[in-house]
Amino acid sequence: MALRSLDNALPASVAERPKKPAAKAAAAPTAEVPRDSRQNDENSPLPLQAQPAKAAEQAVEYVASDDLEPLPNPESKIANLLAELDSKDWVKSCGALNDVRRLAIHHSSLLLPIMECVMVVIVKAMKNPRSALCKTSIMACADIFRSFGRLLLSSSTKEEAAFDNLLLQLLLKASQDKRFVCEEAEKALQTMAVSLPPLPLLEKLKSYVNHTNLRVRAKAAVAIAKCVSRMEVKVMKEFGLATLLQVAAELLNDRLPEAREASRNIIHSIHSGFSRDNTSNENAENEPSTAELWESFCSSNLPPLSVQSVVRIISQEFVMVVIVKAMKNPRSALCKTSIMACADIFRSFGHLLLSSSIKEAAFDNLPPKISGLCARKPRRRFKRWRYLYLLALPLLKKLKSYVNHTNLRVRAKAAVAISKCVSRMEVEVMKEFGLATLLQVAAELLNDRLPEAREASRSIIHSIHNGFSRDNTSNENAENESSTAELWESFCSSNLPPLSVQSVVRIISQ
Template identity: 55%
Template sequence: MALRSLENAMPAVQERPRKIAKTAAAKPDVPPAGIDENLAPAAISAEASVEYVASADLQPLDDPEKKLQTLLEDLRSNDWLKLCDALNNVRRLVLHHSSLMTPILEKVMIATAKSMKNPRSAVCKTTLMASTDIFSSLGHTLHLDFAQKDGSFDQLLLQLLLKASQDKKFVCEEAEKALREMASCLPPVPLMKKLQSYIKHSNLRVRAKAAIAMACCVAKMEMEVMVEHGLEGILVMATELLNDRLPEARESARAMVREVHRAFLESKDGKDGDEEQPSESSQAWQDFCFSNLRPALAPSVAKIPLQ
């Protein structure tokens, strides 16, 4: 019997046609409607477009009266570039035309405190620079109204302490600079009274920044002013900060204790006429600490000036 051919024995397997990948036709680059492809692209607005000018480089305004007419309106602008320009005009006015700014200074400070809440870093930094210039030029004229708990200065002070407590380094540094200028230029006793509520703030960083500013105030005070204000109150206030969680607050507290010690010894010498022996002065200081502080705290506080 003849064998069948193998080719006839196995059924032929038909190959499935391969799919050919469809390639999309390349679209020609067509510029969007209304844009001329022959023109260079417009510059992108960015934070870097704002120039941070040092106070010494700010020039007087050509027509300050005219700028003053629209200043408050410009400070309320939603255009952040326009707002930065208005803040720089505030700086020029307080530095070179301070007499014109005095009548509207309170309103400007309220607008400045509001601008400090702006999420744009450029606006925030320019606002902080404006605050520094306000303190340096007009700090001695500021009236710290204690009856008004939410006045223009109170709003500005809170925002400065909050910004100085931020994680953004350049914002924090600029806010600290403004706080130093504030402590340097404002009367120390009224400012210290304003700061007292913040050394008990729930935010430990705010407490530390307030303590640093308060230590600057105490360091500025003459012996007579400290005695009139009350050495006991300053000592108690400093003692409350000695156990704070942040080292900045603790070091500021120790600095205040040293200043109280200095004023205490000077006042003793002035009253007695004759200079006391070191042992007598040391004993008088310890007695002062024990008479105003809890017995558990007095010994360690009395030793701080000797460290």
């Protein structure tokens, strides 16, 4: 048997075999598309063939309701309106939605007969993945609520069914993550709560309190709170005070803070109406009976744990009223004990005290009373009274009004509280209050007669400058550090008189 050589060469018979046909060349690689561009969103990068659509999208503008002008020929426009709304060209649909807004504002009598069909098409536009079309349809909803609020829930069954779908879509859009669509939907829901008759709207919103989506529940709760806040006691009774209280108590245990806050507002509105209804027929001597009636009413309609929660919410307001009364007492022991109670309340309920208009009215009496006591007895230090536990922004709005108080020491104590409040604020919160307003308050206190107020003013200026510097240096290189000082000086010059500018700049330069 012949042996083959051990080299790597193949035998001739193998080498002469016909080769298999080569595999088809791989398809030319397409241009790499960023991951975000695969999303169905008109704001993402588009391929070359879609550039005309991109140009068309840029032509779509969001027009404010006040800037919409009447149509020159509304009768001819109304004839083709539904066809344009249902067009496959989304740019044309956006234009038709703006025409709906013009008709709702300036020619409402022409739009009313086809309102049901218009609402059906608007719901379809809201479901469109294009954000521009979705946002324009939500803006159209707000204008329709504003113009036809009293008529939308008092007409045919078909129109009510169309409104039900519209309400569901608004709640879903207000619950999504796309911010500018979410904000527009929230505005539309607020307009709806103010414009539509409260009783039938409350019947519609009640069904969403048990929705499986947490955010939908929260948005429905906020709308219910807004709706209940403008209801008279008679309307509440027509809906059912017990039913309304049960809805609020159920929302108190919700997982989202937004829903729980709305629930507290609903409870305060119910209690306010209940109190007015029961005190109208009572003498001044029988004031405590209103609280007893309220507790009895809660006990007969709620389970025990819910009764405790509801009564506690109302008792917080009553406690603050009693504390203010105790502070006015000439006995120092009672006065000091009431201030110590204030400190414990601030520590435990700080983030809740300024979250309701009813509690705010009771809270407004506390700062001037405490500041007045500090002014009369400067040697007594009320160390337990702290503003650190309250929300910075609403508290700052309360304290600002005391900067111009006639009492020097009250001004000084308010200035110290403001400086403590500003020192724990982020730049975004300062901007929300107004950096220029804050700087003007500090500059005004710089010329105060008391050293305590002037020192607090310097602390406020340093806090503003620190936030301003962080905000402006975050987008700069280390080489451009000097530009922050120039920006600060320019900011001061544009918001303060020349003498105040010199004083503020000198404080920072030191």
